[in-house]
Amino acid sequence: MAAAARFTVVGGGLAGLMTTIKLAEAGHQVDVLSLVPVKRSHSVCAQGGINGAVNTKGEGDHPDIHVKDTLRGGDFLAEQTSVKGMCYAAPGIIYLLDRMGVTFNRTPEGLLDFRRFGGTLHNRTAFAGATTGQQLLYALDEQVRRYEAEGKVTKYEYWEWLGTVKDDAGRVIGSVAMDLRTMEIRTFPAEAVCLATGGPGIVFGRSTNSIINTGTAAGRAFMEGAIYANGEFIQVHPTSIPGEDKLRLMSESVRGEGGRVWVPRKKGDVRSPRDIPESERWYFLEEKYPKYKNLVPRDVATREIFMVCRDLGMGIGGRDGVYLDVTHIPAKTLDAKIKGVMEIYEKFVGDDPRHTPMVIFPGMHYSMGGLYVTFESDAKTNMPVDGSPKNQSTNIPGLYAAGEADYAFHGGNRLGANSLLSCIYSGMIGGPAMANFAKSQSTSAAAMPEKFFQSAKAYWADRFATIKKMAGPENPYQLARELGDVMTENCTVVRYNDRLKKTVEKIRELKDRWNRVNVLDTGEVANRALSYTNQVWNMLELGEVIATSALLRDESRGAHYKPEFSLPEPKSKDPTQDPEWMALWRKRHEKWAKTTMARYASEGPQISYEPIATPVLDPEPRWYA
Amino acid sequence: MDTAQASAVSNQSITFRIWRQDDPAKPGHFDEFKVPYRKGANVISCLMEIQRNPVTSDGKKVAPVVWDAACLEEVCGSCAMNINGRVRMACSALIDKLEQPITLTPMTKFPVVRDLAVDRDRMFEALKRVKGWVPVDGTYNLGPGPRQSQKDQSVMYVLSTCITCGSCLEACPQVSQDNEFIGAAAISQARLFNMNPTGKLNSEERVRALMGPGGIQDCGKAQNCVKVCPKEIPLTTSIAVMNREVTKLAIKDIFFKEDEQKGSSGPA
Ligand SMILES: Cc1cc2nc3c(=O)[nH]c(=O)nc-3n(C[C@H](O)[C@H](O)[C@H](O)COP(=O)(O)OP(=O)(O)OC[C@H]3O[C@@H](n4cnc5c(N)ncnc54)[C@H](O)[C@@H]3O)c2cc1C
């Protein structure tokens, strides 16, 4: 390989842009592909902040505590090496972002300010108002623009990645992509390709995600042989505003800044929240979790809210919804710290949350699962080896994954403000890994015979020509909606095997109906329906992986909750004091503390389980009460 | 869905008149659609409804409307369009607050791609022109950046919430598809990076970028930009601040030239 090689990064969210910066900084050429201008990627939606144990608040915080919170928060399913690497890199990452000009909130002394998020007892979250993701993405976007101006980066915005180009040995030597404006299909030779394509929220129809987050790229990579891991672990955020088009997130930072969750003590109380006196409000999270209060991990808060509404019928007015109350906090403080969130509520609901408690309900938010990647662990530090080509690599040689699209960092449940961090960290180690992978190859992808590229391109030209002729009775957008409805109903907060079975059957039915789709649009320019129809198939594939993985995991862990297979409540407040319970826990743990690995087969995903190495932290019961 | 913010469906419907244009080179026309009324609906949720059933009011099957959107919470900047003749973000345009029929047309200051989707490339190019970035030495760990006061942070934060939506250019009488005027957004970004303690070190380059053709002197002070900005960015203040910077630099240039001339004439 020549000193400066050409790489493709798919996705211009935080993960993709950081990967790009690392490659360009090392002198390489990078093609960045994105469905939308990278500055409009879903990462802009992140509100609350980014974690790093900088310990500026005299609380004795330390990266090791961050590691522990993360592994425990994920119920010991996370890949431990990468988690440790990430938590140790976190303070440096926050400083780097600070140097890049992120407008982080400051203390009176001019230092970075930190707030508290769920699943920890420390103030560890750096933030820029309540639009932290936007600010971080812009900082990276600006650095990439600088490389673009220098000619090291070429952006292909409004381009959709369709699939890989492989050589005879199965190594990825490039990609096929489509220009979403001219509909041109072409290949992009690359020494290595990184999928930083974000999460699959739209597989659930409505979620807190951007509507471009269909997971199409991960779905396609899965079909091409990439392992999809821990698909069943879907984070449902406790606090979102239900809407017809989207579930708009009310960030955890609202509770971090003192927001309290409650319902009226009297079932079906019709009084306006402001007329209900303190003594007649039930702060159920504070009551049940006196230590973490409103800041228990997300899966715990979500289940509690869900049960209060569905099982106890204690939701506001007997329906789905509880109060998230910040009216006791001065409006000025709210505006300084979480104005972005306050404005979203005001704009889309019409009430001013500074004076009227918000009404919220859990909403699909994040996928802990994703493309399976590996790391090379340093035996001394138990962290990823610097520059190892193994880091962030999928099981397909030359194909990498980073950001929400990979499975590694969050296990069974992600802690708030750990995702922006994992996106950036995975890019920081993924970029050098790709460069070193290229160095280790004897032949450069660019020198590979033309036939590999031609046949990959022909496959896609053919597929779209076929889709364009589809004139059946089914509407692709309607099929996607049906998929979303069944996934949300059966595959989110509480899961039952009979319903999961029905979900898999329904997805098979939708796949069959997909064959009778009508493409709706035969236009030659910006034919979105054409691209979407292809995406819907990939969404169905991912939906089937998620539902099947959920069906087969007969236990409750992190965000995956099956009442039929849950452990009983321990007899003592501290579960380790109940030996009988501990024996049950250990048995369950031995059976299920494993990574779910889904492999593609035309008759449906093939699931197996891989044991998890625990060099960093021994598993223990996860307990927050 | 049975939520406390019930999204009631009624038999009312909403009427839309939507601009259709298959090809920027061909003439366009309006299609009319009727969409079932839902409480809390916005323009994008209605466009999504049309995707699921792309049939006009007079029963004609047509291609789904093409529009840009991603975040649906007014932070990605994708969905700017003219709604009843006024530029705004479609995702936060609540139906209940709009007069019917609701007329949707693409922004006019950018080339149409198709229907309501336009090409805003000129905005990103403008960010290159003003070197809208902090030139860091590299991504290695060099410790924290310079300290900043809470006051400076709060000014810079607001400037940095610009979502590159293009509304300010759309509303500006000085911007047209065939001129080079850089527009309010990029001028305001130049101010942001010139305020940053590290960005400041290159402030002169940014000010110079605003001096050339299509620069800040093309601003006609109509003040429309600040009225339409969905993020309420103080654009006219930014323009005034940068105008002063440009003037200062121009004066400095004159003196510098005189100094140089004196210097080159050698000791008397
Ligand atoms: C409302 C909300 C709030 C959040 N708040 C926080 C928070 O406070 N803290 C935190 O840590 N996390 C938060 N998260 C999670 C976090 O924002 C995301 O996990 C993270 O931004 C994902 O970044 P990414 O780089 O992996 O992908 P994204 O930012 O989603 O980017 C994906 C990119 O891939 C491109 N792409 C996808 N498919 C294709 C294709 N086929 N071809 C070409 N390009 C493609 C897209 O165009 C895009 O550029 C939040 C999430 C949501 C929904």
Ligand code: SF4
């Ligand atoms: S300054 Fe305001 S109107 Fe102009 S692009 Fe930015 S956000 Fe949009």
Ligand code: FES
């Ligand atoms: S869709 Fe992102 S701003 Fe409207």
